[in-house]
Amino acid sequence: AQKVTQTQTSISVVEKTTVTMDCVYETRDSSYFLFWYKQTASGEIVFLIRQDSYKKENATVGHYSLNFQKPKSSIGLIITATQIEDSAVYFCAMRGPSNTNKVVFGTGTRLQVLP
Amino acid sequence: DPKIIQKPKYLVAVTGSEKILICEQYLGHNAMYWYRQSAKKPLEFMFSYSYQKLMDNQTASSRFQPQSSKKNHLDLQITALKPDDSATYFCASSQETVISNERLFFGHGTKLSVL
Numbered sequence: 001a002q003k004v005t006q007t008q009t010s011i012s013v014v015e016k017t018t019v020t021m022d023c024v025y026e027t028r029d030s031s032y033f034l035f036w037y038k039q040t041a042s043g044e045i046v047f048l049i050r051q052d053s054y055k056k057e058n059a060t061v062g063h064y065s066l067n068f069q070k071p072k073s074s075i076g077l078i079i080t081a082t083q084i085e086d087s088a089v090y091f092c093a094m095r096g097p098s099n100t101n102k103v104v105f106g107t108g109t110r111l112q113v114l115p
Numbered sequence: 116d117p118k119i120i121q122k123p124k125y126l127v128a129v130t131g132s133e134k135i136l137i138c139e140q141y142l143g144h145n146a147m148y149w150y151r152q153s154a155k156k157p158l159e160f161m162f163s164y165s166y167q168k169l170m171d172n173q174t175a176s177s178r179f180q181p182q183s184s185k186k187n188h189l190d191l192q193i194t195a196l197k198p199d200d201s202a203t204y205f206c207a208s209s210q211e212t213v214i215s216n217e218r219l220f221f222g223h224g225t226k227l228s229v230l
């Protein structure tokens with residue numbers, strides 16, 4: 001069974017700095033997909049960035065980037081130049097191959113960006 | 116305009132009663148999902164449907180029954196409600212492809228409180 005673990009429950013940083021959120025996963029699949037989502041204070045859940053397991057290059061979208069370390073089953077999210085509005089809960093998620101469309105989420109990391 | 120509509124936004128129910136949570140998506144997606152979020156188990160996968168057919172079911176209790184009357188509808192019927200069912204229920208959708216790396220789009224959720 002697939003499993004996603006986020007051990008950091010809460011992180012506080014000063015704005016304009018860089019933060020890294022950790023995520024490790026477990027799977028027996030040779031091909032899989034890793035995602036990060038953000039849940040704002042209003043409860044809205046939005047997709048941020050994706051890493052396909054067969055790609056060696058780390059994905060980057062805007063000020064979000066990933067640190068994909070496949071041998072360690074790790075997919076960290078890096079946010080550079082953080083802003084107050086980045087304060088939210090960040091979820092790591094994983095999906096297996098096409099015979100299932102189940103997406104499993106981690107427990108989330110709450111990020112607080114301080115002025 | 117919201118592309119995934121969940122009704123109602125808030126719902127209060129009495130223990131033992133039955134409720135139906137409504138979800139409609141206007142993104143043209145062929146896959147829909149239900150997730151449950153509570154303090155105990157953040158973003159817990161419940162069901163996934165693809166082309167109106169059940170793909171995955173991670174809900175042990177038969178009190179939870181998804182219903183798909185149309186391609187863009189996936190309602191959730193909950194019977195014999197218990198206080199432990201209190202949570203926010205999120206509907207999501209995605210456009211399934213052979214690669215199966217598509218992101219999820221979430222509705223704003225229905226917050227259910229069972230008294």
